[in-house]
Amino acid sequence: xxxxxxxxxxxxxxxMQVLWGCRRLPDLSGGKVPEIAEFEKEVRLxxxxxxxAFDLVQVPMPGPLDVHGASPVNRFGMAIDLDxxxxxxKCILACMQENNIPLSSKGERDAGRFMHWIEMHGGTPAxxxxxxxxxxxxxxPTGAASHTPDGLSTMxxxxxxxxxxxxANCPVGARKFNYVDSVKEGLARKFNPEVPxxxxxxxxxxxxxxxxxxxxxxxxxxxxxxxxxxGSGLKTACSEACPKNAIIFGNWLDQxxxxxxxxKHRNLYVPREIANLDPSVxxxxxxx
Amino acid sequence: MKYLMAxxxxxxxxxxxxxxxxxxxxxxxxxxGNIPFDHxxxxxxxxxxxxxxxxxxxxxxxxxxxxxxDCMDCHRLPLTENPGIEKLDSALSRAExxxxxxxxxxxxxxxxxxxxxxxxxxxxxxxHGSTEKIQKNRYGGERFxxxxxxxxxxxxxxxxxxxxxxxxxxxxxxx
Numbered sequence: 001x002x003x004x005x006x007x008x009x010x011x012x013x014x015x016m017q018v019l020w021g022c023r024r025l026p027d028l029s030g031g032k033v034p035e036i037a038e039f040e041k042e043v044r045l046x047x048x049x050x051x052x053a054f055d056l057v058q059v060p061m062p063g064p065l066d067v068h069g070a071s072p073v074n075r076f077g078m079a080i081d082l083d084x085x086x087x088x089x090k091c092i093l094a095c096m097q098e099n100n101i102p103l104s105s106k107g108e109r110d111a112g113r114f115m116h117w118i119e120m121h122g123g124t125p126a127x128x129x130x131x132x133x134x135x136x137x138x139x140x141p142t143g144a145a146s147h148t149p150d151g152l153s154t155m156x157x158x159x160x161x162x163x164x165x166x167x168a169n170c171p172v173g174a175r176k177f178n179y180v181d182s183v184k185e186g187l188a189r190k191f192n193p194e195v196p197x198x199x200x201x202x203x204x205x206x207x208x209x210x211x212x213x214x215x216x217x218x219x220x221x222x223x224x225x226x227x228x229x230x231g232s233g234l235k236t237a238c239s240e241a242c243p244k245n246a247i248i249f250g251n252w253l254d255q256x257x258x259x260x261x262x263x264k265h266r267n268l269y270v271p272r273e274i275a276n277l278d279p280s281v282x283x284x285x286x287x288x
Numbered sequence: 289m290k291y292l293m294a295x296x297x298x299x300x301x302x303x304x305x306x307x308x309x310x311x312x313x314x315x316x317x318x319x320x321g322n323i324p325f326d327h328x329x330x331x332x333x334x335x336x337x338x339x340x341x342x343x344x345x346x347x348x349x350x351x352x353x354x355x356x357x358d359c360m361d362c363h364r365l366p367l368t369e370n371p372g373i374e375k376l377d378s379a380l381s382r383a384e385x386x387x388x389x390x391x392x393x394x395x396x397x398x399x400x401x402x403x404x405x406x407x408x409x410x411x412x413x414x415x416h417g418s419t420e421k422i423q424k425n426r427y428g429g430e431r432f433x434x435x436x437x438x439x440x441x442x443x444x445x446x447x448x449x450x451x452x453x454x455x456x457x458x459x460x461x462x463x
Contacts, residue, residue, distance in 0.1 A: 007291040014295070015302040022306035069457075148459035156458045158397055195463065196396045211463050214399050215349075222347050222403030 032186030034103055039096055039189070042103055042114065047089045049112040053122020054172070054271035061263055062252045062280055065132045065151055075151035075252040076208060076231060077280030078239065079263045080125060084246035087123040092116050094241030095127075097191040098209060102182030102198075115176045117206040118238060124283065125238070125247070127206035128153060128174040129270065132278030136166035136175065144203075150231075151252070151280050152208050162201035171273035175205045208249075208280075209236040230254045252280065323359075323379045323387055324372070331419040338412045345412065347403040353388040356380065393432075399461055409451065410440075437461065 001009075065075055095101065095118050104114050118127045130153045137145040137153060144159035145166050167175040181200040182188040188197050194211045198204050217229050231251050239247040250259025266284035330336045341358060342351035363380055394400055415432070416422055439445045441454040454460075 004291070007295060011295045011298040014299055018299065018302040019306050019309070022310045024310055143458075146458050148457055149455075152459060154459040154462075156397075156462050158462070159458075207463070210459060211399075214459075214463060218349065218399070218401035218404045222401060222407050225407040 033189050034187060036189075038103060040093060042109065043089050043093045043096070043116075045109060046092065046114050046116055047087070047120055050087075050120035050123060053124070054126065054273075056269035056283060057272050057275045059268050059270050059275060059279075059282065061260070061268060062132070062278065062282065064253060065147075065149075066278065067132065067147055069149050070151075071149040071253075073228060073253055074149075074230060075280060076213065076249070077130060077151060077252050077259065077282070078208070078236065078247055078249045079259055079266075079268070079282050079284045081244075081246040081248065081262075081266075082124055082269075082283050082285045084244040085124055085242075086244060087120055087125070088243065089120065090241045090243060091125050091238035091247060092118045092120075094237045095206075098195070098237030099207065100188065100190050100192055100195050100197055101204075102178075102188035105180060105185065105187065108179075115178075115182075115204075117174075117176070117204070126172065126174070126271075127238075127281065128170075128208075129172065129274055129277075129279035129281040130206075130208060131274055132280065133276075135169045135171065135277065139165040139169045141165065148210075150213075152210060152213070153205075154207060154210055155204055157196065157198050157202050157204065160202045162203065164203065166203055171277075172271055175203050178202050178204065212236065230257075232256065323383055324376060327419040327422045345402045346406050349399075349401045349403065350390075351402050353386075353390050356383050356385050356387055359387075397462055399463060408454070409449070414446065 062075065062077060064070060064072060096116065099117060101115050101117060103109075108114070118125045120126070130151060132147075132151065134145070134147065134153045137147060140146075141163055142159050142161050144156045144161070146154055146156065148154055162177070164177055167173075167177055178198050178200050180187070183197055183199075190197060192211075194215070212234060213231060216231060216234050220227065220229050232254065234249065236247070236249045239245075239249045248259050248262050250257035252260060254260060263282070263284055265287055267286045267288060269283040269285060270279050330341075331338070338351075339345045341354040343354075343358075345351040359380060363377070413419075436445075438456060440451075441456050443451065443453045
């Protein structure tokens with residue numbers, strides 16, 4: 001083979017590789033969608049492998065957010081009543097169904113790692129605490145982790161490039177990374193058409209049911225445009241599902257909110273690691 | 289050097305060929321039923337408001353498409369002397385109950401509420417164009433991008449209209 005033929009052959013091979021690389025890939029999912037019973041089973045497994053309890057410290061009631069452009073009238077959050085919660089795990093299942101959270105693969109499950117946005121820490125549920133001064137958002141290189149003016153630490157999945165810096169910088173480990181394509185692996189089920197499924201390589205976490213807040217806000221702005229939106233009457237999926245009414249959602253800046261009404265008579269606690277980060281989700285215990 | 293250039297040219301041609309053969313096909317715009325519908329005829333010439341047929345547009349997230357029953361509310365009677373009306377009547381009588389099927393063009397991680405924009409004073413034609421344009425492109429001919437949303441939300445697009453500045457943080461429209 002002379003030089004000319006060699007280069008010709010190389011060009012042909014390169015061309016074939018380009019064409020091969022550009023072909024449209026077939027859908028390999030096979031259409032497998034897990035049964036609801038599998039989600040229930042995984043929640044039971046997660047409950048049996050609960051993580052260690054947090055070291056709680058007392059904090060004052062969350063006030064207005066200390067960030068640029070924050071809303072002076074809305075700051076959404078939750079309070080989890082540790083006196084009422086019995087750790088049944090119904091909130092975890094409700095959250096999975098509301099937010100289309102995928103199952104974990106067998107290896108991950110055996111290692112005790114789940115995609116659940118709510119996890120049990122010493123028998124009490126813990127999700128993202130939506131810190132006002134969130135350390136995860138500071139390290140996001142693409143701005144996918146950002147704060148809304150009304151106090152939600154949100155994830156823009158399409159912006160996420162999967163650096164996982166946020167997960168590494170979260171003191172309570174509330175962020176979950178999609179290591180696998182859960183749709184192709186047959187691990188995801190679209191319970192709620194309003195919430196997009198996350199693709200491989202994307203970080204996710206509790207969104208404080210952002211979709212419910214958006215829908216509620218838009219509906220009110222369309223039908224009663226003059227009225228200021230305070231999110232009254234709204235509940236997250238976990239607080240709706242709790243049989244003991246231990247998870248209370250509301251607006252910290254609205255005195256009428258059930259959250260403020262309940263929390264003002266209680267002692268509020270947060271994990272020691274995030275006590276100085278101004279979290280919007282707190283635990284409550286005792287009466288005063 | 290000559291061979292290298294030839295190789296690169298071949299590679300470039302390969303890219304173009306691959307793009308031509310395997311590029312993502314433009315999504316198909318479904319031609320609605322067999323019913324010859326003219327937006328301009330209903331809107332501009334007889335003055336029907338968009339919300340007459342797209343009933344959700346003033347207060348709901350989706351504008352919705354009319355059912356056959358909605359068409360028949362008016363078309364029960366022969367409305368004009370136009371010879372085309374017979375053709376229309378027969379097409380209507382053969383049509384299924386929901387002749388138009390909406391195909392979602394908005395990605396599912398984006399929220400858009402029609403009623404909210406209506407309440408803020410945005411006209412249908414501000415985004416969808418005039419009835420002639422709608423007719424020509426059918427629906428879905430518009431090219432909405434995030435930039436077009438942002439331009440309007442930050443007060444650039446309709447400067448003279450006195451709209452309030454709208455939210456431009458990610459969580460306002462994305463989920």
